[in-house]
Amino acid sequence: MVAATHNSFESAADVLVVGGGPAGMMCGMLLARAGVRTTVLEKHGDFLRDFRGDTVHPSTMEVLAGLGMLERFLQRPHEKVTGAQIRIAGRDYTIGDLSHLKTPAPFIAMMPQWEFLDFLRDEARAFAGFSLRMDTDAVDFLGGSDGRIAGVRLVDGTQVRPRLLTIMCDGRASLVRSKHLLPCTQFGAPMDVFWFRLPKEPHNGQVLRGAIDTGRMAILIDRRDYWQAAFLIPKGAEAEVRAKGVGWIRQQIQQAFPELNLGGEGGLVRDEDLFLLSVTLDRLDRWHCPGLLAIGDAAHAMSPIGGIGINLAIQDAVAAANILSARLAAGHRADDLLARVQRKREFPTRVFQRGQRAAQDRFIGAVLSGTPITRAPWPVRMLDRWPLLRRIPGRIIGLGIRHELVS
Ligand SMILES: Cc1cc2nc3c(=O)[nH]c(=O)nc-3n(C[C@H](O)[C@H](O)[C@H](O)COP(=O)(O)OP(=O)(O)OC[C@H]3O[C@@H](n4cnc5c(N)ncnc54)[C@H](O)[C@@H]3O)c2cc1C
Numbered sequence: 001m002v003a004a005t006h007n008s009f010e011s012a013a014d015v016l017v018v019g020g021g022p023a024g025m026m027c028g029m030l031l032a033r034a035g036v037r038t039t040v041l042e043k044h045g046d047f048l049r050d051f052r053g054d055t056v057h058p059s060t061m062e063v064l065a066g067l068g069m070l071e072r073f074l075q076r077p078h079e080k081v082t083g084a085q086i087r088i089a090g091r092d093y094t095i096g097d098l099s100h101l102k103t104p105a106p107f108i109a110m111m112p113q114w115e116f117l118d119f120l121r122d123e124a125r126a127f128a129g130f131s132l133r134m135d136t137d138a139v140d141f142l143g144g145s146d147g148r149i150a151g152v153r154l155v156d157g158t159q160v161r162p163r164l165l166t167i168m169c170d171g172r173a174s175l176v177r178s179k180h181l182l183p184c185t186q187f188g189a190p191m192d193v194f195w196f197r198l199p200k201e202p203h204n205g206q207v208l209r210g211a212i213d214t215g216r217m218a219i220l221i222d223r224r225d226y227w228q229a230a231f232l233i234p235k236g237a238e239a240e241v242r243a244k245g246v247g248w249i250r251q252q253i254q255q256a257f258p259e260l261n262l263g264g265e266g267g268l269v270r271d272e273d274l275f276l277l278s279v280t281l282d283r284l285d286r287w288h289c290p291g292l293l294a295i296g297d298a299a300h301a302m303s304p305i306g307g308i309g310i311n312l313a314i315q316d317a318v319a320a321a322n323i324l325s326a327r328l329a330a331g332h333r334a335d336d337l338l339a340r341v342q343r344k345r346e347f348p349t350r351v352f353q354r355g356q357r358a359a360q361d362r363f364i365g366a367v368l369s370g371t372p373i374t375r376a377p378w379p380v381r382m383l384d385r386w387p388l389l390r391r392i393p394g395r396i397i398g399l400g401i402r403h404e405l406v407s
Contacts, residue, residue, distance in 0.1 A: 013039035013131070014328055016151055016162035017169055018138045020047070022113070023296025023313035024169030025120040026063075030321035030406065032130035033067075035329040040130075041152070041160070043137035043170075047117040054110045054221055054228070055307040058098065058398040060314045061105035066406040069123050070104055076119055078111040079207040079222055083390070084397075087211040087256070088376040093384040098394040108398070110207050112223060113310070138170070141179060141292075148291030148335070149181075164333050166292045167320065169313075172280050174298035182284045182294065187357055189279040189303055190365035191217075191232045194241070196274050198227040198253065198262045211256035215370045218256045227262070229253055230277075230304070234368045238276050246271055279303050281356060283349065288338035295320055295341070300349045305356045305364070306397055312352060318404040319344045348401040 017028045020042030028040040056078070064070040084096030098106050124130045137155040144150035151161035152175070168176050176182045200222070209220045217232040231249055233241050241249070246268050254262050268274070283300040287293060295316035302309030320341045327334040367373055375381070383390050 013037045013162045014129075014164045014331070015039075015167060016041065016160055016165070017167045018152055018175070019043075019168065019170035019296075019298065020117065020121075020132060020134070021169060021171055021296065021313065022116070022120075022310045023298070023317045024167075025117055025124065026314050027167055027169060027295065027317035027320055028130060028132070029120055029124035029127065030317060031325060031328065032124060032127035034321065034325035035129060036325060037129040038131070039160075039162070040132045041136040041138055041154075042132065042134050045135045047114040047121075053304065053307060053310050054112055054223075055310060056109040056111050056116055057308070057311040057400070058101055058103045058105055058107065059400045059403045060311050061109065062103050062399075062403070063314060063318055063406055065104040067123075072123070073119055074105070074109070076111060076115050077224070078109040078115075079224075081108040081110055081207050082106070084393070085206070085209070086376075086380070087209070088380065089213055089373045091376070093376055093380050094387075095380055095383040095390060096393040096397060097387065097390040098398045100391055101395060101398050103399065106398070108307075110221060116310075138175060141166075141175065141181060144291065146290075149289060150291060164328055164331075165324070165335075168292065168294040168298045169296050169317075171297040172282075172301035174294060176284065176292075176294050176298060181292070182286050182289060184282050184284050187281040187283075187353065189281050190235055190360055191279055191368055192235050192238065193277040193279060193304065194231040194233060194249065194274050195277050196229050196231075196249075196268050197223075198229050198250070198268060200225065200227045201261055209257060212367055212373060213256065214373045215368065216252055216256060217364065217367055218253050220253075220257065220260075227260075229268075232364065232368060234365075235279070242271060242274070246274060249274070281353060281360075283353060287342040287346075288335075290335050291333075293320065293324075293338045293341060295345070299342075299345075300353065302352070303356045303360060305359050306352070308352055308397060308400070311400060312349060315348070315400055315404045316341075316345050318406055322404065322407045344402070344404075351401055 015038045017024045017040040028038045031038040082099045138152035140153045142150045207222045219230040221228040280301040281303045287299045296313030324334045
């Protein structure tokens with residue numbers, strides 16, 4: 001942490017949000033809507049990154065409906081998913097049903113995240129107090145004379161000092177971890193993910209496909225012109241898998257989805273087209289300190305299992321805005337309210353992380369280490385057999401636990 005020196009930039013904002021992902025953009029927009037002057041800093045120059053997940057759940061769309069934005073959101077390109085299927089050892093199982101949910105949009109909208117963030121930016125611009133600074137990388141915290149966090153220092157040395165609060169929404173590699181500001185518990189993850197594109201024929205039906213077999217897990221997301229593919233590997237096995245070559249990976253995916261033609265023109269041919277996404281699962285013990293709050297992956301890095309991280313991040317942002325807005329809009333500090341945000345959001349986070357840990361430790365780790373898979377685990381078989389039961393995961397994944405609505 002650095003103390004105030006030269007090169008100072010006194011931000012006119014009341015609140016500084018660091019990170020323009022789902023948590024940061026939603027939080028920035030909601031605070032500005034409540035009349036709080038809010039600046040969001042995003043280190044990249046655009047939202048055009050491929051690897052952030054594509055799922056917008058009913059809970060998020062319920063928030064957008066409450067803001068009067070759902071119709072405009074649904075005009076953006078997306079595909080609707082009303083149920084979840086998975087292929088295990090060559091057999092297809094249906095394991096989730098969202099169609100019964102009593103909510104404005106009872107489906108998962110599969111929308112590339114750049115499109116979703118672009119949408120939030122366009123909507124947020126309608127609020128006078130909102131500003132977004134792209135290409136702005138925060139590298140350290142600023143300490144105030146009263147011991148509070150007073151803002152951040154940027155990579156060029158500029159100091160950004162909000163009047164009331166700094167909210168960290170900078171994801172799994174958050175400054176709160178690298179600067180050891182808040183203690184963090186690591187839960188580990190047995191896998192990483194190779195992320196790449198595969199060619200797609202014009203109409204293939206199912207939007208989201210998953211296949212699990214001995215030693216192999218793969219997911220395909222329909223992005224209209226191409227398949228976005230995820231191929232899970234044991235953690236730390238990147239070099240070993242790369243050594244087998246892209247041809248081997250392509251063959252694995254083709255074997256997992258024999259009904260598709262994945263070998264057409266534009267197929268995966270170069271090693272550099274394979275991006276490794278590292279999977280992390282952890283949680284801060286405390287999400288706040290005087291002058292600072294962390295939410296989203298910055299407070300609790302989520303694994304991709306269940307596709308819930310984006311929506312949990314949005315729910316954190318809604319809870320934070322609901323709890324803090326009135327005080328901040330009145331121009332007062334809200335340090336004494338920060339623990340309430342953690343109390344509100346920690347329970348759902350713990351439940352989902354426990355579920356992700358159970359899935360990765362009991363099943364995914366075993367699959368990737370080569371334990372023979374001859375049939376699906378019993379919960380999957382039960383869900384497939386009893387359609388009514390599928391509503392339970394549909395509700396939990398779709399609406400979350402203690403889901404938040406904008407006040
Ligand atoms: C392989 C993989 C696949 C996933 N798939 C899904 C899925 O399909 N559905 C789902 O719901 N979840 C998925 N997740 C989880 C999901 O990506 C996260 O939980 C979610 O993105 C968290 O949102 P966030 O806003 O908290 O953080 P992030 O999305 O990580 O956003 C953080 C933002 O902060 C910016 N930033 C970082 N550091 C700084 C800095 N120093 N200064 C300024 N800006 C900074 C980053 O550029 C980024 O824009 C997946 C995760 C992985 C690893």
